Amino acid sequence: MINRKQLIKKYLDFFRSKNHKVIPSASLVPENDPTVLFTTAGMHPLVPFLLGESHPEGPRITNVQKCIRTGDIDEVGDESHHTFFEMLGNWSLGDYFKKEAIEYSFEFLTNVLEIPIEKLAVTCFKGDKDAPKDNEAAGTWESLGIPKQRIAFLGKKDNWWIAGNKGPCGPDTEMFYWIGKNTPKGNVESNPDEWREIWNDVFMQYNKTAQGKYEPLKQMNVDTGMGVERTVAILNGVSDHYLTDTFLPIIKKIEKLSKQLYPQNQRTMRIIADHVKASVMIIAAGIKPSNTEHGYVLRRLIRRAFRYAQSLDIKTLKSIAESVFPIYEEDYPELKNKKEILKILVDEEENFKKTLQQGLSKFEQIAKQSKNKTISGEQAFLLYQSYGFPIEMTEDLAQEHKLKIDLESYNKEQEKHQELSRTSSAGKFKSGLADNSKQTAKLHTATHLLQAALKKVLGYHIQQKGSNITSERLRFDFTHSEKMTDEQKKETEDLVNQWIQESHEVKKAEMTPKEAKESGAMGLFDDKYGNKVSVFTIGEEPNNIISKEICTGPHVSNTREIGHFKIKKEESSSQGVRRIKAVLE
Secondary structure, eight states, rough: OHHHHHHHHHHHHHHHHHEEEEEOOOOSSSOOOOOSSSSSSSSGGGGGHHHHOOOOTEEEEEEEEEEEEOTOOOOOHHHHHHSSSEEEEEESSSSHHHHHHHHHHIIIIIIIIIOGGEEEEEEEEEOSSSSSSOOHEEEEEHHHHGGGEEEEEEEEHHEEEEEESSEEEEEEEEEEEESSSSSSSSSSSTGGGGEEEEEEEEEEEEEOTTEEEEEEEEEEEEEEEEEHHHHHHHHTTTOGGGGTTTTTHHHHHHHEEEEEOOGGGGGHHHHHHHHHHHHOOOOOTTTOOOOHHHHHHHHHHHHHHHHHHHHHHHHOHHHHTTTTTTHTTTTTTGGHHHHHHHHHHHHHHHHHHHHHHHHHHHHHHHHOOBBTTTOOHHHHHHHHHHHOOOOHHHHHHHHHHOOEEEEHHHHHHHHHHHHHHHHHHHHHSSSSSOOHHHHHHEEEEEHHHHHHHHHHHHHOOOEEEEEEEEEEEEEEEOOOSSOOOHHHHHHHHHHHHHHTTEEEBBBEEEOHHHHHHHHHBBOOOOOOSSHHHHHHHEEEEEEEEEEEEEEOOOOSGGGGOOOOEEEEEEEEEEEEEEEEHHHHH
């Protein structure tokens, strides 16, 4: 038996022993990454370093990363889908490659986790016109004792990794654990339902160009991922992740509040447990419910959890949310703000109660106008999309009114919506690792100048609350309670352009967080930093410093490279937070 904390400790200790530096989990909300709303994998915060920037901690790093995936919220309710999860990873940034990565994986699985070798199977890339069969990976596995019959060769769909349509990519090798009955047999290709994936090693050795060519990379990286929830479940011999210590305390709380048992209400209780946990973690990352982007995802999770809680006669999510903190609070300092997190959750709950009443009124209107005692799929989907009614809730209401629902039509509407969501997610992630262009570097550096200018023009209360940079524009959120005047916008714009024209050097230095703080660098100085950080300074020390910030990502070497800075829009982002959108001309 192994629990969450034990698995994480074993993993980090093992890679520490292999000269990897343990880095903290990055925020759930990516900094300066326009490609995703949330951090969905351990590699996202490491994009600049996978592309060649030197990491302050060196070329070997490891961590456990908090992640949120929103593409399959509607699928939550089965044994294994989660919105929030943790991902263990180890990375080689141009250091070791296939042989060592596979050897480390094998040693951890067999020596540390003590998995019998006969319960392991692997897959490798089978080769195609773009890249050869990965005999090197397969040969390494064979040399370690994995028999040939346990090695399956699969195509790009299964054993190739790339973020988006272009950029760094390469073959991967996946490790599987026997979950079938009796003696392990076959491999992942011959009997896939009896093998469960446990770990994935990605070998970034190619760059896919915009023309679709695969060119060898100068810096070849290893990027791995092992899901905590899945691995704990597998190693404890259970298929239901909600019966492990990553979820069981929350399920127990739901049982107690509802006076009902989990086996009879599995789907409902899983949805509540998953959505409440994810909501707590998203709020802890600094997000509040709203009708756009991150806030919209949070609002949807809270409202969906509340609807299902009501079906179990649970009046509030607060007590359920309280059961999340003991699982994670020792590991994630942002959960110390428990009182404020719970207040945001309950406030959204209260807001939804009003929307719920509006939805019930809308249902009554639809029921009165129904033809042939049937609610159309479009009407049922409207109740879901606009008022947050799950189809189960609409079905219950329809039954009370002796009405039927056109479920076939509803399912078509749902599929259409999911396809749009998938397309949207793909578009959000499209540029992926490849979006590290010179133009992005210019805009990224301009953001440092913008923050410095805002402090001079508006006051030193200005703090960054978020940024989003693409190759076309920058978006910068900052604390300020009033709309900027035209004069303030022009003064800010002129100041940034003055600094650009003065041709200031942009210097990078690596230091400890303590040294960074003592040097006057801007940063939150919480537990999110590791032992070393990168500090970017614009201007001459000690008396002519324009900006000094802890940061990662691409920067220009001199401000004159940036071009002409132009503010296009200044608007409200949320209460007490303003947003600037700007471009380079």
